[in-house]
Amino acid sequence: MNEWPAALQEIIEDFRDCFDRMERYELLFEYAKRMPYPLPIEDWTEENRVQGCQSEAHVECVIDDDDRFHIHGAADAQLVQGLMAVLAIGVDGLSPNEVAQLTPKFVDEMDVKASLTPSRANGFLNLFEMIRAEAEKHAK
């Protein structure tokens, strides 16, 4: 089994406790509301757009003065924004190095990947890859 950052591990367990797919979706909707740094719609640009999502999703990574990683983002579909929030909360405040080393396998452990269509799952992978690449750029 993989070792995940503590905050992410906690979320994964939240999802594992769900009874069925509807409950996992409900939880994703909940997470969508907890996006730590929502990206206001005025700031949605072509540059921060996530490719491969059926719906619109935008994400930006910010590294603060203490070299801590933060994800700003938003999506018009709640399930996409929920996945984004899980990631944003799960890695918030880690160093770019730590974020760069993550794998997207945590969604399997959340047991939501099975409930996502290929296009959505691809959208998520693109989102994940965008964030990881950004972290890698700033990794030391």
Add this chain to the structure above:
Amino acid sequence: MALDLDSIRADFPILSRRLEGERQLVYLDNAATTQKPQVVIDAMNDYYANTNANVHRAVHTLAGEATEGYEASRTGIASYFGAPRDNLIFTSGTTEAINLVAYGWARANLGKGDVVLTTEMEHHADIVPWQILSKECGIEIRYVPLNRETMTLDMEAFEIAVEDASLVCVVHTSNVLGVRNDVERIIKLSKLHGRNGKGAHVMLDAAQAAPHERICFPELGCDFLALSAHKMGGPTGIGALFTTTEIMETMKPFISGGDMIETVTLEGSTYQKGPHKFEAGTPRIAEAFGWHAAVQWLDQYNMKEVHAHVSNLARWTAEQMENIPGIHIYGRHDLETTSGVVSFLHENIHAEDLAHLMDAGGFAVRTGHHCAQPLMEALGVSSTARASFWIYNTKEEAEAFVNHLRGVVDRFS
């Protein structure tokens, strides 16, 4: 006589499939593609297991049987559409059929000064080829608008626009709204007033019509009829363009190679006559067998009854959905002619989320722009969710769908 739904359902093996958590599949994405009855699957399997050979070429037994079966499929499918066999050109589907009209007929017969009249309601398959051709040979494209009040074509605008049109290309039945256009009137007006009174050619996109009504190509009186097998119980990968022998003679092949030629020398080639001229390369043999089996299967039923069944399901569903808070329906379900399509949105649940939440209950519905972005724009939305019914769907399924949707809206809005 009511349709015997139990016996119809028993013909479709996929309908007994269980999804995650032993949930029963409720397939409501029929406008994208329908499921296939066992006879279609068997026809294709049997062809590969016992007959497979290339057609029109060799003299051996299998080649003879394959050629005979392939050409018998052409005859059988054409006759289902009331047409002689030499009016049927096999294509990969509606998309290729429309492209064949564009590149085979329009490119050879239209040019600067010609207007292709189409509508805001079209599938991209009936928009993009014209846009490309217009860049290439200077034809002008005009669009008949949707009447946003009635959700039908603005026929007043059509009547005016048709006068300048050399070619009229219209979707018979909309894949988004389920609305059936008055194609009889469209053809009549095009012939009477089109091309400044000389009469325009007419192409109908019948992809969504063939699963709903018995279409008789000669009776309709259009010049081109485009269809896909996979939306009427047949396999993917095959469809047809129906057109007359006289028109075929004015068309140039746009895909060329083997099977479509008479003779080839290094100096030049002469072409086959009739449909074969447009069917270059090894054709879709198993698919033709499969489609033939599909029309034979459908032929057991009275399409008026099929339409009434499917359209009633959609109407009932749309009416129930109107009572779910926040749901908006797009289309006209009060009209008898409307097909089995119900497009909808919720005020604050994104269409894509809706589709996932419905899928979690076992309901296969589609979301997106349905390859009809200009129509989405006319409706003022970027996508819709769409439930679409066919012959095997039941009232119980429609009820379960409405109940699950009500639950989703309660829980997630």
